[in-house]
Structures are given as structure tokens and as C-alpha cells.
Amino acid sequence: MNQKGKLILLVLLVVGFVGYAAWSFSDSVTPYVGIDEAVKSKGSVQVKGLLDKTAPAPHMEGEDFVFTLQDPDTGSVMPVRYHGTKPDQFEEAFHIVAIGKYQDGEFRANKLLIKCPSKYEKEKGKV
Numbered sequence: 001m002n003q004k005g006k007l008i009l010l011v012l013l014v015v016g017f018v019g020y021a022a023w024s025f026s027d028s029v030t031p032y033v034g035i036d037e038a039v040k041s042k043g044s045v046q047v048k049g050l051l052d053k054t055a056p057a058p059h060m061e062g063e064d065f066v067f068t069l070q071d072p073d074t075g076s077v078m079p080v081r082y083h084g085t086k087p088d089q090f091e092e093a094f095h096i097v098a099i100g101k102y103q104d105g106e107f108r109a110n111k112l113l114i115k116c117p118s119k120y121e122k123e124k125g126k127v
Helices: 003-027 035-040 119-123
Strands: 043-051 060-061 064-070 077-083 097-101 106-114
Touching: 035 043, 035 077, 035 097, 060 077
Parallel strands: 077 106
Antiparallel strands: 043 064, 043 097, 060 064, 064 077, 097 106
8 A cells, every 4th residue: 555545544544533433422412401491302401400399399209219390490390200319418409400301291310410509608608
């Protein structure tokens, strides 16, 4: 193989690798959406909200943790089913981020992120 052929092969390999990496990365990116958008979404999304205190209390149903998430901006609510146990500090949550997809009338979360007010937020007013 001559130099020109080797160069073309190298360029094709690099372009193929970059294309594959971009395709793999785009599949793992999960966009943040509001509750209304999550209900309409076909794929996996991240939804940030607050625990809806007017809904039934968070509870376990078999191996699933079930609660209702509320969008603080629109007031929309959505039932969430997380296959797993109740996360630590769930009661102290400032915001809850559910990652998953909406299906069969509820958001099926495969991951929950609990955002609690930090001790630094509490100490801001104490100067």
C-alpha cells in the first residue's frame, strides 16, 4: 500500500471513530424537560420538580417507590414510579430530579437525584 492509500485509510478510521463516538454520546444525553414535556416525550428525559404534598404520601408498592412530582412553574403533577428503595434524605429534598420515561400513565424513573439545601445555604443569613 502506498503512502496515499495509508493516509486515506487513516482518515477513514478517524472519521469512523469520531462518528461512532458522537452517535454513542448522543444516545446517553438526557435532556431536562418540564412535566408537560415529559408526558409527551417518547424517549428518556430528566424532570426536575418538587414533592407534591397534596398527593398521597410517598410509599413503597412491592419493589417500587411511588410518589407524585409537581412542576413548581406550571403546577402540573405527575406520578413517579422508581424501581428501588426510597432515597436517603428524600423528606428533606429541595428538588427531585427523576430520570426515565413516561409510559402507561406514569413516569418510570430508573434514577432519582435528591437535591437538598446544603448547610451553606442555611448559614448564608448568619454573617
